[in-house]
Amino acid sequence: KMQTDVEVKQEATIPLTLETEILALCNDNPKGISDKSLESAVAGYDVKQRVTAINRLLTMGKLELLKGSSGLIYRIKTPSAVGSISGVDNQEKLVYQIIESAGNKGIWTREIRYKCNLMLTEVNKILKNLESKKIIKAVKSVAAAKRKVYMLYNLQPDRSVTGGAWYSDQDFESEFVEVLNQQCFKFLQQKCENAEKETTLSPTATNASSFASSEEVLEFISKLGISKVTLSPEDIETILNTLIYDGKVQQTVVPVANGESKKLFKALKPLIETTDFARTPCSLCPVFNECQPGGEISPENCLYMDEWMEY
Amino acid sequence: MSSRECLLAYELLQEHYGKIAADVASFLLQNGWQPLRYIALKANLKLDQVRKALCLLIQHKLAKFHVRKRKIVEYAINIENVLSILFHPKFIYTVKLLYGDAAELIVEEALQHGIILMSTAIKNVADRLPDENGSGKIEKAFKDLVQTHFLQREPEVEKNEEEEYIVPIFTQNEADLYRLPTLSEESLKRKRSDDGSDEPKAKRLKSEHETPSVKDDGVYWSVNISRFQQYFRDQSIVASVTQRFGTPCGEIVRAMLRISEVTTPANAQSTQPISSAEIARSLPQKLPMEHVEQHLKLLSNDEDQIVQLFDDSGSGGLYVVNLKNSALALATATVLSYVQQRYGSKACRIFRLLMLKKHLEQKQVEEFAMIPPKEAKGYLYHMLAENMVIMQEVPRTPDHAPARTFYLYSVNIQRLSRILLVKCYKTCTNLMTRHNHLIKTNKRILDKEERITAIKVRVNATLPDADEAQLEEIEEMMTSSERTSLTKHQHCCNKLHTAQNQLLNTIFVLDSYLNALSSA
Ligand code: SF4
Numbered sequence: 001k002m003q004t005d006v007e008v009k010q011e012a013t014i015p016l017t018l019e020t021e022i023l024a025l026c027n028d029n030p031k032g033i034s035d036k037s038l039e040s041a042v043a044g045y046d047v048k049q050r051v052t053a054i055n056r057l058l059t060m061g062k063l064e065l066l067k068g069s070s071g072l073i074y075r076i077k078t079p080s081a082v083g084s085i086s087g088v089d090n091q092e093k094l095v096y097q098i099i100e101s102a103g104n105k106g107i108w109t110r111e112i113r114y115k116c117n118l119m120l121t122e123v124n125k126i127l128k129n130l131e132s133k134k135i136i137k138a139v140k141s142v143a144a145a146k147r148k149v150y151m152l153y154n155l156q157p158d159r160s161v162t163g164g165a166w167y168s169d170q171d172f173e174s175e176f177v178e179v180l181n182q183q184c185f186k187f188l189q190q191k192c193e194n195a196e197k198e199t200t201l202s203p204t205a206t207n208a209s210s211f212a213s214s215e216e217v218l219e220f221i222s223k224l225g226i227s228k229v230t231l232s233p234e235d236i237e238t239i240l241n242t243l244i245y246d247g248k249v250q251q252t253v254v255p256v257a258n259g260e261s262k263k264l265f266k267a268l269k270p271l272i273e274t275t276d277f278a279r280t281p282c283s284l285c286p287v288f289n290e291c292q293p294g295g296e297i298s299p300e301n302c303l304y305m306d307e308w309m310e311y
Numbered sequence: 312m313s314s315r316e317c318l319l320a321y322e323l324l325q326e327h328y329g330k331i332a333a334d335v336a337s338f339l340l341q342n343g344w345q346p347l348r349y350i351a352l353k354a355n356l357k358l359d360q361v362r363k364a365l366c367l368l369i370q371h372k373l374a375k376f377h378v379r380k381r382k383i384v385e386y387a388i389n390i391e392n393v394l395s396i397l398f399h400p401k402f403i404y405t406v407k408l409l410y411g412d413a414a415e416l417i418v419e420e421a422l423q424h425g426i427i428l429m430s431t432a433i434k435n436v437a438d439r440l441p442d443e444n445g446s447g448k449i450e451k452a453f454k455d456l457v458q459t460h461f462l463q464r465e466p467e468v469e470k471n472e473e474e475e476y477i478v479p480i481f482t483q484n485e486a487d488l489y490r491l492p493t494l495s496e497e498s499l500k501r502k503r504s505d506d507g508s509d510e511p512k513a514k515r516l517k518s519e520h521e522t523p524s525v526k527d528d529g530v531y532w533s534v535n536i537s538r539f540q541q542y543f544r545d546q547s548i549v550a551s552v553t554q555r556f557g558t559p560c561g562e563i564v565r566a567m568l569r570i571s572e573v574t575t576p577a578n579a580q581s582t583q584p585i586s587s588a589e590i591a592r593s594l595p596q597k598l599p600m601e602h603v604e605q606h607l608k609l610l611s612n613d614e615d616q617i618v619q620l621f622d623d624s625g626s627g628g629l630y631v632v633n634l635k636n637s638a639l640a641l642a643t644a645t646v647l648s649y650v651q652q653r654y655g656s657k658a659c660r661i662f663r664l665l666m667l668k669k670h671l672e673q674k675q676v677e678e679f680a681m682i683p684p685k686e687a688k689g690y691l692y693h694m695l696a697e698n699m700v701i702m703q704e705v706p707r708t709p710d711h712a713p714a715r716t717f718y719l720y721s722v723n724i725q726r727l728s729r730i731l732l733v734k735c736y737k738t739c740t741n742l743m744t745r746h747n748h749l750i751k752t753n754k755r756i757l758d759k760e761e762r763i764t765a766i767k768v769r770v771n772a773t774l775p776d777a778d779e780a781q782l783e784e785i786e787e788m789m790t791s792s793e794r795t796s797l798t799k800h801q802h803c804c805n806k807l808h809t810a811q812n813q814l815l816n817t818i819f820v821l822d823s824y825l826n827a828l829s830s831a
Contacts, residue, residue: 203602245680270644270648272644275648277814280738291741
């Protein structure tokens with residue numbers, strides 16, 4: 001046990017990220033990945049670094065080496081095989097199994113404790129231990145502010161934990177959402193304008209070509225390159241929904257093949273651009289209710305009116 | 312009725328009918344039906360003053376009366392008509408656009424008199440339009456206005472011999488509302504010498520008996536307020552359809568509204584059903600038939616349902632403009648625009664979200680609207696504090712513990728339309744107050760300007776060849792700083808005036824929605 005601890009401390013950061021990358025690659029290819037494809041996928045590292053990383057992963061029992069049809073392949077090792085990890089005692093095994101069963105949704109310390117019936121200090125010690133060995137990891141959950149959940153190291157946290165594309169490190173990226181909101185609208189608006197420019201089209205055809213699917217919108221957004229994360233059509237639909245609530249976009253559902261249906265979106269113009277009431281200073285006045293003709297605050301001595309009448 | 316409406320009514324009455332009429336009206340607005348003596352006593356006015364004020368108000372259809380317990384006559388105010396004084400300039404302007412100068416003056420006369428004889432109106436307008444030879448053109452304008460229902464006939468006094476009633480009884484056949492009397496030259500001539508049309512209705516009973524031979528007598532006309540409202544309503548519907556769907560759709564809806572203009576009662580839910588072929592025929596700019604049909608189909612698929620398919624059994628189908636839906640859609644758009652302007656676009660997103668989903672907890676609002684919790688909370692609380700959204704507590708346990716209570720937010724467009732309408736009325740009062748204040752502050756300069764204008768007119772009349780220098784001398788009676796403040800004064804008045812005029816559109820949209828609700 002001591003030995004691994006020391007080893008971990010000695011690790012430089014490069015091998016560590018490399019290890020994570022390899023693990024992620026293997027995660028994405030659950031059937032296994034050949035040495036060749038691995039090599040080209042992590043081309044940024046030299047052979048020695050790669051070999052060290054793979055070896056370490058193999059000794060830690062995170063990867064296994066198999067013979068495939070076209071040579072050797074590395075594959076992610078099924079977690080239940082942890083028993084074989086050296087230096088893990090029974091209590092650790094129990095905690096491990098509890099965490100394992102929580103899957104990629106993770107589990108809180110409190111619940112682990114409740115399930116394994118150990119002292120808090122003990123549980124904490126085990127968690128720390130497993131964490132330092134990169135067997136498990138702690139992830140901040142957006143669902144419960146500031147609380148950490150534990151899950152196996154190689155798992156991709158569930159959306160309910162990370163909050164999906166709109167969260168980075170548990171913080172909701174509202175600016176990102178607003179930028180996407182504006183860009184999606186711009187795309188749909190452009191689509192409408194283009195359709196209207198085609199004067200040869202019938203009204204029905206103009207209308208039809210003003211609509212776009214979430215995939216089309218997504219394609220536009222991806223090309224813009226404003227998103228660091230990969231967005232799914234569902235992510236885009238969430239954004240398009242905010243535009244529906246903005247009253248700027250309408251949605252229609254059309255049937256596609258074999259009884260399924262598809263949502264389409266189109267920019268929508270408002271019935272009234274700006275209400276005439278909003279053109280008066282009183283409509284936005286903070287002391288509207290206090291204002292009385294002849295009163296302390298009054299239309300006669302009102303500075304908002306002065307200013308508004310200026311130009 | 313809110314005190315805001317009363318205040319505005321008071322301002323309007325005072326401006327147009329004087330302080331006593333305004334005082335009487337405001338007393339009646341606060342106290343409902345009251346008899347003459349009681350009004351005089353409580354409002355601290357002379358009996359005769361009150362009587363005169365009531366006559367004036369009744370003649371202008373601003374007050375009404377009834378008999379209680381068969382012997383007490385009581386009076387009350389027609390608040391809708393009082394508030395529609397605001398729209399008088401708009402009435403006049405609309406008619407000018409539609410039917411020209413003669414029609415404009417006829418409506419002006421009718422508004423000035425409240426109710427007016429056709430012969431009186433024609434004579435007065437003829438006096439004011441010396442260039443029009445003869446009254447033929449004016450008479451035609453009058454007839455046009457009646458045929459398009461902008462003027463309507465007042466009920467006539469029922470002749471009863473028994474003298475059993477203490478107030479005149481009026482009767483009217485609905486068929487007569489827009490029936491013109493045949494004017495003889497004689498009645499026009501007679502009117503020219505005798506101009507007694509200012510008598511209030513109650514007194515007219517007698518003269519009726521004296522000159523029963525003249526056909527025009529006793530047939531009074533007034534401006535049909537609801538017809539004007541209908542016209543404005545149609546215009547705002549066309550404007551918003553054009554805004555959303557473009558000009559061809561706007562024209563289609565305009566054609567539909569025009570076709571059913573005179574046949575659809577003011578408070579109807581929808582226009583009469585109209586075939587696409589008929590619509591296509593009445594378009595000013597011809598469109599291919601299949602385009603008209605496609606536009607109609609697209610319009611009827613819109614979620615606001617301003618245009619609806621009535622029956623698709625025939626070829627092309629029958630369509631209606633749903634007036635009730637239109638009123639709701641326009642009022643909603645107005646409320647939303649206000650929310651957007653006052654609270655910002657994210658608050659407006661939350662607001663519309665609540666409209667669509669009915670009841671939501673704060674957490675759901677954050678998730679759907681994708682607005683961070685702190686921000687969303689800020690918007691919700693701001694709107695809650697100003698009564699724009701409603702919060703309901705739904706306790707899950709009988710102890711009402713906050714941790715076990717749902718806090719559900721929602722919005723109510725009807726309630727908000729009401730609130731906003733009252734705000735508009737108050738704003739209107741504010742603009743008017745400011746305007747009067749301006750006139751008071753600049754009175755000296757304004758008076759001076761008036762004097763100078765009068766002098767100029769006199770000089771021009773008496774000395775047709777007054778030289779430049781003389782005229783300039785007159786001009787220079789006004790110092791340059793006075794001139795600047797005069798220009799500034801006029802600019803401010805224009806600004807106030809324009810704003811008040813625009814405000815009428817909003818008032819109109821909200822008011823017609825609330826009326827549509829109450830008439831259903
Ligand atoms: S008059 Fe001035 S103080 Fe009064 S409500 Fe209007 S803007 Fe506000």
